[in-house]
Amino acid sequence: MSMLWRNLLLVSFILPGGCSTTGPHRAVDNGVQVEKPVGEISESQLLDVWIELFDPGELQKDEDESKGLSMDIRKAEARYLPVLLHNTMEKTGYWGAVRVVPRDTEGGEVLVQGVILASDGERLELKITALDASGREWFSNTYAAEVSLQAYQDAEASGKEVFQPLFNAIANDLAASRATLTADDIQTVRRIAGLRFATDLAPDAFSGYLQRSDDGQFTIVRLPAKDDPMVRRVSAIRERDFLLIDTLNGHFDNFYRNMQRPYVQWRKARLEELESLRAIERDARNRKLIGAAAIVGAIAIEVLGGNSTRAATGSLRNVMLVGGAYAIKSGFDKDSETMINRDAIKELGDSFSAESKPLVVEVEGESHKLTGSAEQQYAEWRTLLKQIYATETGLPETVN
Amino acid sequence: MILLFTCPAGAGQEALLLDRLRVDSESLRSAEQDFQRHQGRGNMGAAESRDYATYVDRLRQRVVRDCVALAAVEIAIPADLECPQQPFSSAGPAAIDQQAEQTDAERAAALDAELSTGLGTFDEKLLREQERVKAARQNTGGGGGQGGAGSTAEGGRSGGLAGSGDTNGAGESQQDGALSAPPSTSENAKSSGRQTAVKERPTESVDENDDVVARQLREAAEKEADPELRKKLWEEYRKYKQGTR
16 A cells, blocks of 8 residues: 555544544654754753653554554553654754653653554554643644555665654654743743752742642742852752763663664564555455355356256356355465464564563663662752751751 | 750651651661662672762761750650661760751751762762663664664753842843853762863764754864763764764
8 A cells, every 4th residue: 555545544534533532633744854943042042851751552452453562562662752752852953951751750841741542563643742841731732654564665774763754743843832932931941940840859948939820830939049059959959860860861772772673673574464464355355256256147147047048058157156166265265364464463563572571671670770769869868958948047947 | 156055855846856767767778678689689890889888878877867866855766766776886976966066057068068978979870870871782782773862962951940130039130040051060070070081072073064953062062071971972973963964
């Protein structure tokens, strides 16, 4: 099936509904390129982006659709795909530091969250939500793309990711949302992110600077003095927080590199089997139809033809009956061939699950070890900051 | 001279002291177990093991200090909490309540110093972890790909709170006192024992017709004083250039 045909199908599937229940739905064209700013963006206008590890979502209920897929694979993809988006965004020049972070990590200026709605090598569908530190939601869109075997061959030759246009589309939408912000908006987002981190770390000292509305929006009530020593201390800790996340990203990147080859091969092999399966299913259906038509024709001659016709076509009718029966039988034989493909798809999935699972366990372990150790350290720093604040201000330490 | 007297412990202070002991004891227990587990597996280097032991010892000292503070205000230690024994027997400074003898400024300075030490230790730990990550990447031979997650390279900024020039509100005219990367990075470098190295360019030629992203990377690398970070920046620059060819 050609790429164009696939895209048309996808669009026709999507357009009647307009929007899905998960937000605006976008079928991504194969030719989407990532956009870059015309000039250099000044440092004061850069926003840091944190991309959360994706939500692996759920597998499709249909057994045929989910054949060879597993939650182990989804968990691996939930760690792999955010790095792909990271790599895409990092090269645009629109952003400050772009980092992949564990889910529910506090402190980013722009937060990107993703849910995998579908991923089977042929089709990728992601729900992406972006919001900034003030709590303002930039968008919540669903992106879908389908690729052909030819696309995999082209991607292999060029060394590019086969679903790159989908990630380009997400990066472009993020850049477009950023473009709607004024310079003051960007400064405010940056300040709020810093103050949220400070408030989390030293609530005694910073709780009065931000206000949170019932709907989760943050506004700045006032700003700390430029030379406030508590600001200096919290900033020093924030630097370490970034270093910690960068170190974590090293683990995520290693995971991505280790996953890349087997993941690409699995997706391609699965699609190959899927295409063979479809071809055999088409062939089997055609053979059964031809066989049935031959038998029906022979019977029609038998019933409707006159004596002379019956006598003249006796041999032909026999050939049609036997041939039709054979065609139907070969159609059923083809059906059993499809079982081989189905088994192959399942085996491919099982094999890739077995390959990716230890990688996921390893990266999760490293992540937990690092964040667990850091949590202990942060707890110490929280206590220290509380003591310092109480000592410097003469106010009693609050008990959490 | 201001004399500081120890006041009788109120219910709030008692709860605070007990809470602190509980948190510190739990941290100590968890760190000791983790340390023993890593030692048992033999997956820590000598330096890492030494640093971890220092960290555990520091936690133990905190618990001792908490116990001393509770004893000073005559609060009984709950049965589920333990106080390490050995430092209690040491003579000398413990006989004098040095904390009570300090002024607020001295106490704040001491706490500040403790924070700085903690930051330095944390830096070292992260640097070691980054070395481990790098080694793991080299062992697996990479795998191609389009560059990795997580560099601060791309003209990126790092932490820093925006403070205002005054405290009267968030008006537009306020000067942003963002305490961003350069001073903190050099502070990192100092506290973690990293040295300021001579600036260096990558071995391959640098394209003076770089696009905006490559230029940002190149300029950041050229300006960076920290050798580790500079190396990462040049790596990112090379990767980016390869990707655009």
